[in-house]
Amino acid sequence: MYAALWRILPGPSWIRVVLLLILAAAALYALFFWVFPAVAPFFAPGEESTVG
Amino acid sequence: MIGVLGELLLTTGVVMMLFVTWQMWFGDMIIGSQKQAEASALAQQWQAGAPVAPSGSDGAAGDPGVVPVLAEPGRGAEFGVMHVPRFGPDWQFTIASGTAKKAILDEGYIGHYDGSAMPGAEGNMAVAAHRWTSGAPFDPVDRLVIGDAIVVQTQDGWYTYRFRNVEYVQDTAIEVLNPVPQQVDLAANGRFLTLTSCAPKLNMLERIISYAVFDEFTPTADGPPASLTEGVDA
Numbered sequence: 671m672y673a674a675l676w677r678i679l680p681g682p683s684w685i686r687v688v689l690l691l692i693l694a695a696a697a698l699y700a701l702f703f704w705v706f707p708a709v710a711p712f713f714a715p716g717e718e719s720t721v722g
Numbered sequence: 723m724i725g726v727l728g729e730l731l732l733t734t735g736v737v738m739m740l741f742v743t744w745q746m747w748f749g750d751m752i753i754g755s756q757k758q759a760e761a762s763a764l765a766q767q768w769q770a771g772a773p774v775a776p777s778g779s780d781g782a783a784g785d786p787g788v789v790p791v792l793a794e795p796g797r798g799a800e801f802g803v804m805h806v807p808r809f810g811p812d813w814q815f816t817i818a819s820g821t822a823k824k825a826i827l828d829e830g831y832i833g834h835y836d837g838s839a840m841p842g843a844e845g846n847m848a849v850a851a852h853r854w855t856s857g858a859p860f861d862p863v864d865r866l867v868i869g870d871a872i873v874v875q876t877q878d879g880w881y882t883y884r885f886r887n888v889e890y891v892q893d894t895a896i897e898v899l900n901p902v903p904q905q906v907d908l909a910a911n912g913r914f915l916t917l918t919s920c921a922p923k924l925n926m927l928e929r930i931i932s933y934a935v936f937d938e939f940t941p942t943a944d945g946p947p948a949s950l951t952e953g954v955d956a
Contacts, residue, residue, distance in 0.1 A: 671729045701737065706744045707753060710855065711828055713745070 754857035757830035789842040815859040830857030841881040845910035860919035871949035879941040882949040883915040883934035
């Protein structure tokens, strides 16, 4: 999977590294600002409690 | 094929650890700032919609000594915004009616206990909010110092309460919500504000209860009170 990603990316190694870092940052942003806020309610602690 | 499966499993593990990181350190900042922006918008809307004070007369506001009290709205209604200068100039969260976990608390509101006093009313205005997750409005609640202003803003104006004391209780101690907190069978004899949240943080063993007493009311038309911006040496 990651090997395929490495092959798909163009350019010399250092460009691929930079591109991978950018992709990782984009993935991190998507997780932190969209995915995690959306799923957080399902992991809310203390379902039985009034205040958490 | 095995390699791809392994990579997927590793990725899942990393994402789960990232989620824990987010939950511990970033989520409340991200959600909290969003909730504070919403509260700020609501507060400014009330301020902008205020009738201009007719100079030289009290107008409809009546006697300056009379503190207007809102009727308790239906569940979920956003009727107030809480400001606490001690927690920073931008700290403000919306107060909604009711303490339902999913609909109110998990949405990053400060929840107003059903049937407890409304701002400015005789009795005990009791509110609850998360100390962790969902924007964690009451995260800094243990940093209050005696005399700190806790300002509840409604469409009518600003109700300044002064922090008096804190205590830790069992989660069964519903007496903290009584008209006079912790007093059984005693009719309201003052205007109290009670903040309830979890303690220790990240834990639900006990509750942290912060009490404040009513200090003054400032009508919306008079503009923001000094208590809102009073310098707090952190």
